[in-house]
């Protein structure tokens with residue numbers, strides 16, 4: 362495979378063996394004739410990806426009009442919410458991302474619009490990003506594994522039915538391999554005569570909490586296209602948009618199917634590293650080795666590298682599990698059962714890591730947490746986001762509640778209503794969302810009743826600060842590594858806790874264990890062996 366390099370807008374490299382000609386990356390750049398330079402963009406889906414991605418695009422391309430649309434009016438209203446009158450900050454946005462508010466403020470009303478007028482935005486656009494949710498199917502064929510593509514399909518049908526001019530359609534959502542082919546069939550079967558669509562795959566690699574930084578300075582922009590003159594030209598047009606702020610050598614063009622698969626592959630490989638280090642963390646805890654030292658020692662090898670080797674109480678987030686399940690399903694569908702088993706193992710290790718951590722809390726606290734107050738610090742799946750989808754904190758809190766603990770939970774960004782819903786929602790159903798219609802379950806009466814019952818049981822308190830959450834607690838469990846938890850006044854925490862005061866750190870190397878032990882805490886941290894192992898030295 363050629364290294365990332367580009368001599369034209371399309372970085373036309375990456376012919377993959379085994380692909381038919383139309384699957385492979387194109388080799389030459391034909392003169393344009395199908396699509397004019399992009400002046401107007403529509404993004405369907407105003408979520409964690411569509412919102413930040415197209416906001417940054419609007420900021421870097423003032424000559425392009427960008428309209429982000431969504432079927433969910435409350436989400437769009439939140440994107441259009443006014444600045445706080447006191448601070449001037451945009452605190453009502455539906456997505457919390459450091460730096461996002463400032464960029465929205467600078468562009469909104471200039472060349473950035475948030476709207477529910479989907480048809481109008483589709484008609485006006487030269488290029489359309491499809492950034493809708495692709496959750497794991499909850500029922501029917503492939504339930505629990507396959508991606509639910511009905512949001513992608515309904516967006517595609519809508520484009521076909523309302524478009525009055527030719528367009529470039531860009532898959533931004535993470536989709537199974539060959540989804541572009543289904544989209545093309547739908548578009549061709551439903552569009553008006555004389556209208557031409559080209560479909561590109563342009564997966565998104567941003568991570569929540571660092572989205573604006575990742576979008577501004579991506580490791581790579583991947584564009585998959587068909588090897589046809591119009592497909593190559595469409596890739597050029599999208600490449601030109603990115604070149605307003607991304608160096609051409611970081612824009613990598615491949616065949617469509619390689620691009621679709623690369624997104625699943627990248628997430629699978631990242632998740633695999635976490636499960637690998639978490640498996641080693643378990644060995645450390647039983648031997649007296651320290652996972653921080655082991656990870657550092659391994660990461661010094663340039664072939665391994667230091668990133669994504671932080672042992673934790675398990676990975677979360679809306680995509681790692683979903684995309685791994687998708688890969689497992691794809692492998693099974695292709696009859697590649699050992700491949701499916703291999704990736705399934707990454708998920709199994711993650712489930713085990715969460716269960717193991719919860720078990721450690723219970724066993725350390727003399728094998729019972731019944732009626733003991735446990736302070737849970739953090740509820741989002743990682744710091745600097747308010748997103749709780751697949752957060753390990755949810756699994757841990759549910760386990761503690763099943764063991765009859767009293768929970769006191771604090772997170773700086775997750776709204777209380779979201780925490781209540783996550784605690785009572787059946788995990789086999791879609792993750793509930795504060796934005797009805799956004800892909801999560803709608804608030805229904807049974808959910809409301811469960812929340813009311815949990816609230817009235819007094820088994821869970823939602824605190825307004827970390828210190829408040831820790832008051833009278835017998836244990837503090839760090840589930841999300843927000844910076845403010847590291848710099849907490851731990852002496853003050855200790856003085857107001859029951860004794861012995863336990864701390865369980867779900868993120869290796871996050872807390873200064875030696876300092877906490879000096880204060881008097883009994884500390885357990887993922888991947889840190891027991892003191893007594895060193896006793897024979």
Ligand SMILES: NC(=O)C1=CN([C@@H]2O[C@H](COP(=O)(O)OP(=O)(O)OC[C@H]3O[C@@H](n4cnc5c(N)ncnc54)[C@H](O)[C@@H]3O)[C@@H](O)[C@H]2O)C=CC1
Nearest residue numbers: 406408409410431432433493494495512516534535565799
């Ligand atoms: N969340 C993340 O950090 C990343 C997500 N992805 C992928 O991006 C895609 C979107 O993910 P998120 O933004 O997190 O999802 P999300 O659930 O936050 O947003 C999706 C939005 O699409 C809207 N929508 C659904 N169908 C629609 C339709 N027919 N017309 C108009 N709007 C519609 C929903 O109302 C929702 O607001 C998924 O495929 C995901 O795997 C990729 C990289 C990062």
Ligand SMILES: O=C(O)[C@H]1O[C@H](OP(=O)(O)OP(=O)(O)OC[C@H]2O[C@@H](n3ccc(=O)[nH]c3=O)[C@H](O)[C@@H]2O)[C@H](O)[C@@H](O)[C@@H]1O
Nearest residue numbers: 565566567568569635669670671673676677678680742743
């Ligand atoms: O497709 C997606 O949705 C995105 O998924 C991840 O991004 P994200 O889930 O937002 O955040 P990460 O930083 O990857 O963290 C995911 C989870 O892994 C955990 N993690 C991360 C790193 C690590 O070393 N150990 C570890 O347990 C985090 O605590 C978190 O729970 C990928 O990093 C993005 O490239 C990708 O675009």
